[in-house]
Amino acid sequence: GKVLVNDQLIERTEAVIDIEDRGYQFGDGVYEVIRVYDGDAFTAEEHLDRFLQSAEKIKMKMPYDKQQMLDFIDLLIKENHLHDGSIYMQVTRGTTSRNHIFPGNDIKPVLTAYTKEVERPKEKLENGVKAMVADDIRWLRCDIKSLNLLPNVLAKQEAMEQGCYEAILHRDGTVTEGSSSNAYVVKDGKVMTHPATNLILNGITRQVILQLCQANQIPVTEEAFQLEDLRTADEIFISSTTSEVMPVVQLDGQSIGDGKPGPLTKKLQTLFQEKIE
Numbered sequence: 402g403k404v405l406v407n408d409q410l411i412e413r414t415e416a417v418i419d420i421e422d423r424g425y426q427f428g429d430g431v432y433e434v435i436r437v438y439d440g441d442a443f444t445a446e447e448h449l450d451r452f453l454q455s456a457e458k459i460k461m462k463m464p465y466d467k468q469q470m471l472d473f474i475d476l477l478i479k480e481n482h483l484h485d486g487s488i489y490m491q492v493t494r495g496t497t498s499r500n501h502i503f504p505g506n507d508i509k510p511v512l513t514a515y516t517k518e519v520e521r522p523k524e525k526l527e528n529g530v531k532a533m534v535a536d537d538i539r540w541l542r543c544d545i546k547s548l549n550l551l552p553n554v555l556a557k558q559e560a561m562e563q564g565c566y567e568a569i570l571h572r573d574g575t576v577t578e579g580s581s582s583n584a585y586v587v588k589d590g591k592v593m594t595h596p597a598t599n600l601i602l603n604g605i606t607r608q609v610i611l612q613l614c615q616a617n618q619i620p621v622t623e624e625a626f627q628l629e630d631l632r633t634a635d636e637i638f639i640s641s642t643t644s645e646v647m648p649v650v651q652l653d654g655q656s657i658g659d660g661k662p663g664p665l666t667k668k669l670q671t672l673f674q675e676k677i678e
């Protein structure tokens with residue numbers, strides 16, 4: 402397939418990234434994952450706004466504006482005949498002789514993007530998934546969608562080894578989010594999720610879910626909750642671009658509610674489905 406390197410759409414086999422690319426050496430860059438449904442990039446503008454914000458937060462000047470990147474996305478979808486899948490996009494601080502200090506303005510950031518065909522995780526959305534709890538050992542700027550994902554990778558690997566789909570993270574007992582998702586509990590008909598502070602990534606799916614709650618009179622609060630609230634929740638779900646509204650039916654081997662996706666989670670799934678159709 403075709404991939405984007407800076408503003409050039411080329412064959413993947415022709416793409417060259419230098420071994421001293423700062424993304425490769427320092428994880429010095431930011432990224433986005435955007436879902437494509439039936440040839441349309443879902444909430445692309447919101448993702449690109451966050452992409453630009455992430456770049457700004459690490460003091461990187463994005464080489465292209467939002468409209469140019471929207472055009473790149475459309476081009477990638479068309480050229481690769483992508484119907485249902487995802488777009489991965491990242492920008493690094495460029496290539497220079499290895500040095501922690503930022504390169505000068507003559508060194509341009511390196512933008513890369515590619516597409517992938519992916520089915521919606523229908524079976525998991527229907528039946529729910531298992532999750533485990535893990536320590537949140539990440540840095541204090543989790544609001545930045547940084548390329549540095551080692552703590553997330555370690556947590557997800559641990560989850561996989563325990564037969565779980567996701568690791569839900571906590572800092573000293575306060576639940577933050579999943580290793581690659583946002584986390585929610587439902588208690589007495591009310592949805593709760595960690596506020597969008599420096600301790601979580603403000604998920605685009607999370608923002609869609611909050612809007613859906615507000616528009617449909619579903620009580621929701623952006624409020625930190627504890628591990629105890631998670632373990633005794635009526636329902637748990639997680640959300641991300643690729644996982645959508647995903648029910649969690651087991652936590653550390655214990656059933657949540659009756660061990661099936663709960664009514665509020667299912668209601669939000671229906672509302673979300675209507676948005677992507």
Ligand code: PDD
Pocket residue numbers: 434553578579580581582583601602603604605606607640641642643
């Ligand atoms: N992950 N929190 C973290 C730590 C994430 O990595 C993600 C997304 C989310 C959900 O954000 P959104 O709804 O905007 O996808 C929350 C992507 C999908 C990934 O790294 O693959």
